[in-house]
Structure formats: structure tokens, C-alpha cells
Amino acid sequence: MSRHSVGLIGGGQVARAHIVGFGNIPLFYGPLQTAEVKTVAEATDALASDAASRLGVPHWTSDWKQVVSDPAIEIIDVLTPTYLHKDPAIAAMEKGKAVICEKPLAATEADAREMYEVAKSRKATTLVGFNYRRVPAVTLAKEMIASGRIGRIQHVRSHFMEDWGGPNFPLTWRFQAEKAGAGALTDLGSHALDMVRYLVGEPTEVCGVAANFVPERVPSGGSKPLRSDVDDLTVAILRLDGGAVAEVSASWVSLGRKVQLDFEVQGTEGTLYFSMERPNELNFYSAGDPKTEQGFRQVYFGPSHKYGSSLLFSSATMGTGYVDSMTNQMRDFIDALEKGTECAPSFYDGWRVSRIISAILESSRNKSWVAL
Numbered sequence: 445m446s447r448h449s450v451g452l453i454g455g456g457q458v459a460r461a462h463i464v465g466f467g468n469i470p471l472f473y474g475p476l477q478t479a480e481v482k483t484v485a486e487a488t489d490a491l492a493s494d495a496a497s498r499l500g501v502p503h504w505t506s507d508w509k510q511v512v513s514d515p516a517i518e519i520i521d522v523l524t525p526t527y528l529h530k531d532p533a534i535a536a537m538e539k540g541k542a543v544i545c546e547k548p549l550a551a552t553e554a555d556a557r558e559m560y561e562v563a564k565s566r567k568a569t570t571l572v573g574f575n576y577r578r579v580p581a582v583t584l585a586k587e588m589i590a591s592g593r594i595g596r597i598q599h600v601r602s603h604f605m606e607d608w609g610g611p612n613f614p615l616t617w618r619f620q621a622e623k624a625g626a627g628a629l630t631d632l633g634s635h636a637l638d639m640v641r642y643l644v645g646e647p648t649e650v651c652g653v654a655a656n657f658v659p660e661r662v663p664s665g666g667s668k669p670l671r672s673d674v675d676d677l678t679v680a681i682l683r684l685d686g687g688a689v690a691e692v693s694a695s696w697v698s699l700g701r702k703v704q705l706d707f708e709v710q711g712t713e714g715t716l717y718f719s720m721e722r723p724n725e726l727n728f729y730s731a732g733d734p735k736t737e738q739g740f741r742q743v744y745f746g747p748s749h750k751y752g753s754s755l756l757f758s759s760a761t762m763g764t765g766y767v768d769s770m771t772n773q774m775r776d777f778i779d780a781l782e783k784g785t786e787c788a789p790s791f792y793d794g795w796r797v798s799r800i801i802s803a804i805l806e807s808s809r810n811k812s813w814v815a816l
């Protein structure tokens with residue numbers, strides 16, 4: 445049996461999903477691998493002690509450097525606001541730790557690149573939290589595209605649209621460019637861009653429009669509106685190596701869209717469509733079907749697919765969801781750590797997505813195409 449000890453840096457919203465993700469590994473995959481979260485670092489003593497009790501973590505500290513230097517901790521999991529990813533992640537790699545870091549990798553491309561360079565020189569095992577890659581229907585889409593099932597890819601549509609970010613949503617770090625990098629584009633669009641790279645290939649050129657509809661927001665508990673200087677909606681067009689064209693949108697002001705991380709990949713032999721609002725279904729159209737039977741069919745995720753052992757019952761459509769993608773992600777990371785193999789998406793992928801984000805923002809500012 446292998447046991448791996450984990451230290452969390454940051455105990456906010458996404459920390460809950462990581463705790464469930466680590467905790468479910470033995471339930472989903474058998475008791476031979478476990479990852480125990482031993483400690484959580486937060487910004488202050490009060491926040492740290494509260495996070496430890498909410499998350500069920502035995503130790504806490506308000507100094508992340510203590511966690512990173514603790515020889516008993518093998519994996520550092522960075523879950524702070526985006527501008528605070530770089531320092532703990534680099535310090536952890538310099539101490540020889542394996543590092544998981546939430547997406548986007550950093551608030552600037554320069555920081556993301558530095559993190560990737562340290563990972564490369566230290567040969568660190570790293571993972572950036574593009575967890576939707578491990579929703580089984582998404583993994584299946586990747587396998588079908590890679591095996592040529594829908595032919596040569598011509599057109600990709602990849603979106604991440606939600607509807608919580610209207611003018612009544614309070615100001616947090618997410619609405620400040622220096623802390624978040626950008627707005628909907630970094631928060632949601634980073635996942636949509638990762639989908640394009642993961643499913644089809646690397647962008648070579650981008651053109652985008654980043655729009656701010658809510659220039660001021662009131663912080664929680666405050667009364668005075670402060671500046672919100674990030675995009676609430678970004679739309680981009682990308683040329684991909686291999687010739688395909690992609691459209692990407694990210695928005696938190698799309699009324700009625702709850703977690704519409706969706707994509708459609710159209711090839712010369714067929715089309716695939718997925719939406720995270722229906723995570724156990726992959727829609728598949730094959731031009732090879734008899735003319736009288738043509739139409740989209742729904743493929744239901746089940747035990748015969750990758751990650752099928754994560755199903756609690758052996759029926760297709762009994763389903764997995766967001767937190768299960770976290771368990772699959774943590775388990776694959778631990779597997780890579782044990783076997784000494786590459787883990788993806790790594791800090792390299794995190795840096796590439798940050799590079800694309802910065803090019804889209806540049807394109808929007810200058811009203812021009814930007815080469816990558």
C-alpha cells in the first residue's frame with residue numbers, strides 16, 4: 445500500500461473539491477493508494493483554524509513556508525488566489541516536492557513561464573488543475589479524435605459560460621486583473637482553451653475581444669463600489685496547427701448557463717458534442733452511418749470506459765460529476781509520481797494556456813491578430 449501526504453496552500457472554495465478528490469481515491473480505485481491531507485495553510489491563524497475544521501484536516505498554519513519545508517509532506521497542492529500561486533509552487537519544487545497547482549497557473553504569462561522553467565529544471569512532477577480533462581466523456585472524446593473516428597478536424601467550438609457574475613456579485617480578487625490575470629477569460633476560459641489544446645492541438649494565431657460590462661462592484665460587507673477591471677465576456681478565434689479553426693468564449697454573464705463548459709469538434713467523418721451540464725453523455729454523429737439512420741447518437745459513460753471503476757454502480761448513466769473528475773485527476777497524478785512518468789496537464793500546459801490568454805488580451809487591446 446502506498447500512502448502520500450499532502451499539504452494544502454489555501455483552504456477556500458476549491459479546497460473542498462480537492463479534499464473530496466483525494467479522499468475518494470481508495471473508494472474508487474481500491475485501497476492500495478491513499479493520499480492524506482495532513483495540513484492546510486491559510487492567510488491568517490483564524491482562517492487556517494477554520495479551514496482545518498471545515499475540511500477535516502488535522503494541522504493548520506498561517507505560514508505556507510512551514511508546509512513547503514515540512515519533510516513529512518510529499519505533495520504540495522496550491523489553491524490560493526491566482527496571483528499567489530507562484531511563490532509557494534516554486535518554493536515547493538525547490539524543496540523537491542511534487543506540486544499540484546490550480547488553474548490558471550499564474551496571473552501573468554511571465555510568472556507561468558517561470559513556474560514551468562523551474563519544473564523543467566528540477567524535473568518536478570507537476571499538475572495544473574484542468575480537471576475537466578478527466579470527466580470520462582471528455583477523455584472518450586479525446587480517444588475518439590486521436591484514433592481518427594471523426595476524421596480530420598476542421599472546426600472546434602469550445603465555451604465556458606456561467607451566469608453568476610452580474611452587477612450584484614460582490615468584488616473579490618477574481619475581478620481584479622492584477623490578482624486574477626483577467627476575468628472570465630482566466631477563470632473559465634482557461635478551461636475552454638485547455639480543451640482545444642487537449643482535444644485537437646496547439647493554437648498558432650489568435651484574435652479576440654474582451655468585454656467589461658460591470659466596471660464597478662461593491663465588495664462584500666462594503667458600501668462603496670470599487671473598480672472591476674476584468675473581462676466579463678471574451679470571445680476569441682484561433683487558428684490551430686494542422687489547419688483547424690477554433691472559436692472560444694468565456695463568460696460569467698450568460699443568463700441561464702450554469703456550467704456550460706461545452707465543445708463541438710467537427711471533422712471530415714463526423715462530429716462530437718459534449719456539455720458539462722450533461723456530463724455522462726457524449727453526442728456522436730458519424731457520416732459513415734447509413735443515410736437512413738443518420739443523426740446524433742448519445743454515448744452514455746459506463747463501466748467499459750476509462751475511469752469506469754469510479755462508478756458506484758455498474759450501470760451506464762449512473763454517472764459521475766465534477767468532484768469525480770478531481771478524484772480521477774489526483775489518482776492519475778499519484779500514479780505518475782509513483783511510476784516516475786510524465787503527468788499531464790503539467791506546468792508546461794499551464795504556461796501554454798497563459799501564453800494564449802495573454803495573446804488574446806493583446807489582440808483585444810490592439811484590435812489585431814497575434815501570432816503564438
Ligand SMILES: NC(=O)c1ccc[n+]([C@@H]2O[C@H](COP(=O)([O-])OP(=O)(O)OC[C@H]3O[C@@H](n4cnc5c(N)ncnc54)[C@H](O)[C@@H]3O)[C@@H](O)[C@H]2O)c1
Nearest residue numbers: 454455456457458485486487523524525526546547548573
Ligand atoms: N479547477 C476548478 O474547477 C477550480 C474551481 C474553483 C477555483 N479554481 C482555482 O483555484 C484557485 C482558488 O480559487 P477559490 O475559488 O478556491 O478561491 P477562494 O478565494 O475561495 O480561496 C482562496 C483561499 O486562499 C486563501 N489565501 C489567501 N492568501 C493566502 C496565503 N498567503 N496563504 C494561504 N492561503 C491564502 C484565502 O484566504 C482563501 O481562503 C484559483 O486559482 C481558481 O482559479 C479552480
